[in-house]
Amino acid sequence: NLSYVPFAGGGEALSALLGNQVAAGISGYGEFSEQIKAGALRLLAISADKRQDGIDAPTLKEAGFDVELFNWRGVFAPPGVSDDDKAAMIKLIETMAKSDAWATECKNRNWTPILLTGDDYAKFVTEDTARIGAILKDLGLA
Numbered sequence: 001n002l003s004y005v006p007f008a009g010g011g012e013a014l015s016a017l018l019g020n021q022v023a024a025g026i027s028g029y030g031e032f033s034e035q036i037k038a039g040a041l042r043l044l045a046i047s048a049d050k051r052q053d054g055i056d057a058p059t060l061k062e063a064g065f066d067v068e069l070f071n072w073r074g075v076f077a078p079p080g081v082s083d084d085d086k087a088a089m090i091k092l093i094e095t096m097a098k099s100d101a102w103a104t105e106c107k108n109r110n111w112t113p114i115l116l117t118g119d120d121y122a123k124f125v126t127e128d129t130a131r132i133g134a135i136l137k138d139l140g141l142a
Contacts, residue, residue, distance in 0.1 A: 004141045017041060028071040029055060030109055047071075054110055067135060072114075072128070074121065090117045 005022055007013040010031035016022045017032075018040060025032070026047070035041040043057045047069035051059060060067045075093055077086060096102055097115045106113045116124050136142035 002139055002141060033110075048112070052110055052112070069132070069135075070128075074125065086118070093117060 005016070007016065010027045013022075013025045013027055014032060014035065017025045018035070024044070029046065029052075032041050032043075036043045043055070045060045045063040045065075046052060046055060046057050047060050047067065049059065049061075049068050049070075051057075051062075060069075075089065077089060081089075094115065094117065097113065102113070105111075133142060
């Protein structure tokens with residue numbers, strides 16, 4: 001029996017968890033990692049498709065829930081952006097994604113780098129939004 005409690009950000013969710021105002025929270029690992037390491041929060045499971053290096057927790061699937069969620073981030077441009085500007089932005093992102101600095105940052109934050117750009121990224125966003133909507137509907141949260 002779940003009740004969704006929306007928060008404006010991870011800070012509010014963390015405060016609610018630490019203040020026993022909610023029974024559990026879902027967020028990116030980085031939002032709660034310091035409290036987990038300090039023993040103030042207990043990590044029950046991660047929503048990735050497989051266990052992550054440096055994170056001692058089963059996946060939701062291993063815990064018995066047929067759910068797989070990714071905490072992805074994206075770079076967006078306003079409607080009507082020119083093809084030249086779009087291509088330039090994609091080139092910058094691709095260059096950043098190939099850099100040693102990015103690889104180090106991903107490792108330090110326990111992120112799994114996956115690069116999608118242009119139409120491939122647009123397709124992913126559309127499909128993932130529909131997939132998450134179906135999960136929320138199944139849980140009675142949408």
